[in-house]
Amino acid sequence: MKKIAIQGVHGSYHDIAAHQYFKGEELELICCSTFEEIFESIINDQEVIGMLAIENTIAGSLLHNNELLRLSNTNIVGEHKLRISHCIACLPNQSWDDIKEVNSHPIALMQCRSFLQAHPSMRVVESEDTALSAEEINKNQIEGHAAICSKYAAQINKLKILEEGIETNKHNFTRFLIAQSRIAENKIIPQNRNKASMVFTLPHKLGSLAPVLSILSFYTMNLTKIQSLPIIGREWEYQFYIDITFSDYEQYKQALNAIAPLTNDLKILGEYEEGQYNV
Amino acid sequence: MKKIAIQGVHGSYHDIAAHQYFKGEELELICCSTFEEIFESIINDQEVIGMLAIENTIAGSLLHNNELLRLSNTNIVGEHKLRISHCIACLPNQSWDDIKEVNSHPIALMQCRSFLQAHPSMRVVESEDTALSAEEINKNQIEGHAAICSKYAAQINKLKILEEGIETNKHNFTRFLIAQSRIAENKIIPQNRNKASMVFTLPHKLGSLAPVLSILSFYTMNLTKIQSLPIIGREWEYQFYIDITFSDYEQYKQALNAIAPLTNDLKILGEYEEGQYNV
Numbered sequence: 001m002k003k004i005a006i007q008g009v010h011g012s013y014h015d016i017a018a019h020q021y022f023k024g025e026e027l028e029l030i031c032c033s034t035f036e037e038i039f040e041s042i043i044n045d046q047e048v049i050g051m052l053a054i055e056n057t058i059a060g061s062l063l064h065n066n067e068l069l070r071l072s073n074t075n076i077v078g079e080h081k082l083r084i085s086h087c088i089a090c091l092p093n094q095s096w097d098d099i100k101e102v103n104s105h106p107i108a109l110m111q112c113r114s115f116l117q118a119h120p121s122m123r124v125v126e127s128e129d130t131a132l133s134a135e136e137i138n139k140n141q142i143e144g145h146a147a148i149c150s151k152y153a154a155q156i157n158k159l160k161i162l163e164e165g166i167e168t169n170k171h172n173f174t175r176f177l178i179a180q181s182r183i184a185e186n187k188i189i190p191q192n193r194n195k196a197s198m199v200f201t202l203p204h205k206l207g208s209l210a211p212v213l214s215i216l217s218f219y220t221m222n223l224t225k226i227q228s229l230p231i232i233g234r235e236w237e238y239q240f241y242i243d244i245t246f247s248d249y250e251q252y253k254q255a256l257n258a259i260a261p262l263t264n265d266l267k268i269l270g271e272y273e274e275g276q277y278n279v
Numbered sequence: 280m281k282k283i284a285i286q287g288v289h290g291s292y293h294d295i296a297a298h299q300y301f302k303g304e305e306l307e308l309i310c311c312s313t314f315e316e317i318f319e320s321i322i323n324d325q326e327v328i329g330m331l332a333i334e335n336t337i338a339g340s341l342l343h344n345n346e347l348l349r350l351s352n353t354n355i356v357g358e359h360k361l362r363i364s365h366c367i368a369c370l371p372n373q374s375w376d377d378i379k380e381v382n383s384h385p386i387a388l389m390q391c392r393s394f395l396q397a398h399p400s401m402r403v404v405e406s407e408d409t410a411l412s413a414e415e416i417n418k419n420q421i422e423g424h425a426a427i428c429s430k431y432a433a434q435i436n437k438l439k440i441l442e443e444g445i446e447t448n449k450h451n452f453t454r455f456l457i458a459q460s461r462i463a464e465n466k467i468i469p470q471n472r473n474k475a476s477m478v479f480t481l482p483h484k485l486g487s488l489a490p491v492l493s494i495l496s497f498y499t500m501n502l503t504k505i506q507s508l509p510i511i512g513r514e515w516e517y518q519f520y521i522d523i524t525f526s527d528y529e530q531y532k533q534a535l536n537a538i539a540p541l542t543n544d545l546k547i548l549g550e551y552e553e554g555q556y557n558v
Contacts, residue, residue, distance in 0.1 A: 057509050060342030110343075123402060126407075207496025209505070217486025226488070226519075228505045230336050240505075 003029040003039040003048045011131035011153030013084060017176045018051045021080040030196075033128070035065055039072045042181050048073065049188070056084070057173045059107050066241050069269050070181060070199050076270025077188040078178035079195065081277050085172070085264040086112055087164040089134060089154035090146040096162060101125055103133040104148035105208075115166040122146070123235055134159055173277060195245045195274040196252065197222075200263035201237050209240065212259050213224060219255035221246050245274055282327045283310040283321040290410035290432030293364060296455045297330045300359040312407070314344055318351045321460050328467070329353065329458040335363070336452045340387050340506060348458060348548050349478050355549025356467040357457035358474065360556050364393055364451070366443040368413060368433035369425040375441060379405055382412040383427035391427055394445040401425070413438055431487050452556060456550075474503075474524045474553040475531065479542035480516050486517065491538050499536035500525050516543075524553055 002025055006014035009031050018027060030048060032038045038050040052068075055061050069076065072272070086108055090099060101123045102109075102116070108130050109116065116124055127133045133147035138157040146162065152162050177197075180188055203206040216223065224242035246252045252271075260266055280491045281304055285293035288310050297306060309327060317329040325359055331347075334340050348355065365387055369378055380402040381388075381395070387409050388395065406412045412426035419437040425435070425441065433440050456476075459467055480489040495502065504522035525531045531550075539545055 055509075060508065061340075063339030161350075205501075207493075207502075209502060210489065210492040210496040213489040214486075217489040222484070223486075223488055223507075224517075226505055226507045228502075229339065238503075 001026045001028055001209060002047065003028045003030060004031055005038040005048050005050045007032050007035055007038060007052060007192070008259050009131045009135060010149060011134060011156050013082060013150060013174060014051055014053065014176070015084045015131070016150060016152055017053075017080050017174070020077065021051070021176070021178060027187075027274045029253065030263045035062075035068055039068055039074065041191035042072070042074055042179065046184045047133065047186070048181075049077075050082075051176055053174050053178065054177050055175040055225075056107070056167055057171055059110055063227070063229065064201070065177075067228075067229070069177070069197075070267060072179070073182045074179040075182050076177050076197055076272055077190055078272050079265045080176045080178070081275040082174050082176060083172065083278065084111070084167065084174050085151070086148050086191055087151050088112075088115075088146050088148055088166055089137075089157075089159035090162060091137060091141060091143060092142060092158070092160045094146075094160065096143050097145055098142045099146045099162075102146045102148060103127045103137070105130050105133075108148050108260045111167045111169070111172060114168040115163075116137050131157075154214075175275065177270075178272075190272045192250055192273045193271040194247060195207045195242070195243065197243050197269040198267060199239060199241050199269060200259075200266040201231065201239050202263060203237060207263075212262050213261070216244060216255055219246075219251055221252065221255050280305045280307055281322065282307045282309060282329050284311055284329045285319040286311050286314055286331060287408050288410045288414060290317055290413060290429060290435050291408060292429060292453060293330055293332065293362060293432055293455070294410070295429060296332075296359050296453070297360045299361065300330070300357065300455070300457060308425065311312075314341075314347055318347055318457075320331045321351070321353055321458065323398045325459050325463045326459075326465070328356075330359075330455055331458065332502075333455050333456050334454040335386070336450055337390055337448055342506070342508065343505070344359040345478070345508075346478075348456070349546060351458070352461045353458040354461050355456050355476055356459050356469055357551050358554035359457070360457060360554040362369075362451065362557065363390070363446065364430070364444055364449075365409070365427050365446045366433055367391075367394075367425050367427055367431050367441045367445055368416075368436075368438035369439070369441060370416060370420060370422060371439045373422060373425075373439065377423055378425045379423045381425045381427060382416070383407045384409050385391040386414075386425050390446045390448070390451060391555060394442075394449040406450045410436075428538075443546065450499050454554065456549075457551075469551045471552045472528055472531075473526060474522065476520070476522050477520060477546060478520050478548060479545040480518050481542060482516060487541075491541050492540070494537045495523060495534055496536065498530055499527075499529065500534050 131153035314322035409428040
């Protein structure tokens with residue numbers, strides 16, 4: 001039995017991602033209402049593994065989660081990419097004409113904008129969580145409301161699905177990271193380490209980043225993400241979060257050695273196997 | 280009289296930023312509930328100038344606004360940096376002991392986490408907007424509630440300020456951009472163009488970014504922001520949003536010419552004067 005801390009409740013996209021990633025294993029989900037709680041949960045119990053969204057192809061990066069990873073004593077040990085598909089669901093005795101209000105997380109609502117624009121009679125009310133919206137409609141038997149959530153959330157909350165695949169853009173993927181305490185006893189060792197996430201700082205001066213990226217490129221490292229962040233209270237310096245993929249782990253280690261003298265506070269957030277896009 | 284479209288209501292940080300940036304001018308504020316509405320407002324009336332938050336030192340980038348700038352037919356014509364300081368305010372007849380619930384925007388609540396943790400008896404309820412929370416307490420004379428908002432929002436809504444400066448980190452700045460229609464008749468021409476924002480795409484292959492940054496550095500361009508974004512539906516390509524500052528406009532134009540052949544879909548989002556941090 002693995003203990004997995006997720007953000008959200010049963011039926012959330014985090015739940016689906018956890019069950020896909022740890023396929024075939026028995027999971028005990030620890031449902032957290034914030035990403036901070038996931039990390040608290042890992043710190044309080046080294047057996048707990050965290051699963052957290054880091055980026056969505058439509059909504060962009062969850063920048064704060066980068067910070068949480070950097071500040072926590074955890075390692076990224078895996079990555080999972082989940083195709084996000086929303087449905088609209090209501091109580092089984094309700095139909096389209098009954099629905100006066102639709103509830104969901106602001107990001108999910110944003111991702112279904114075209115659908116909502118085509119149904120202007122429904123009042124759109126933001127909620128904390130997609131699956132929680134479904135849960136509340138079922139628990140309180142709320143007539144006239146529908147939730148935008150995963151098909152799975154609709155099913156486990158005994159809701160009737162009015163329409164599936166209502167997200168505007170079908171290239172909707174969320175990238176999740178799997179994080180484990182650095183002092184965990186049962187360390188997850190990725191079988192194939194072909195991706196790494198790291199953070200470093202650079203003086204805010206002309207051309208300090210270009211040589212670092214040039215060196216990574218000379219060592220055939222492939223940059224898949226770069227993100228600068230101003231450092232709070234140190235306006236003259238910048239923090240860079242980068243992800244690289246590689247085929248040769250030894251060469252990756254050499255590349256790290258080569259960039260170390262040109263960067264400050266270089267921290268490896270994790271070395272893991274790149275997730276695949278499964279449609 | 281200038282027409283300025285902002286996100287939020289009177290008393291919002293957007294309102295404060297607009298009045299600081301256009302100091303001494305008479306403004307007609309067009310209060311929009313979403314950033315999309317700001318752009319719709321600019322498209323519908325070329326006289327309208329948009330003011331939109333793009334980055335906060337604590338909360339990070341508003342990635343979606345980069346996209347909106349790219350897709351809209353607007354130009355960035357200015358930048359303003361605003362120090363964000365929150366206060367907690369309630370009806371004049373209320374005091375600390377009366378407050379059972381505090382309302383504000385999720386980002387503002389996050390920025391006041393230490394304060395809220397020190398006052399665990401207050402229920403924290405998210406709202407759409409900081410200034411709107413203040414407005415609603417005043418309008419509906421809600422006893423027992425307090426809003427987290429700007430001092431200015433508290434004042435114009437006749438609320439009593441219980442405490443000022445309750446944000447956890449004092450290095451809390453929001454960077455705003457001023458956007459104007461590219462076909463506006465009364466174009467704002469920045470007096471001193473020393474900053475530019477641009478977006479381009481690169482093939483997702485080894486080392487395509489490093490030469491671009493090297494060239495910018497050879498031309499003494501100073502990179503102040505870089506952000507990669509996966510391109511929806513084109514998983515093998517990446518979009519890069521970058522900001523650069525420079526002292527020589529001619530050299531900047533030369534640098535653009537030099538990187539153009541190495542990038543795809545290079546689009547200049549605007550050339551403007553860099554905003555200053557005024558504490």
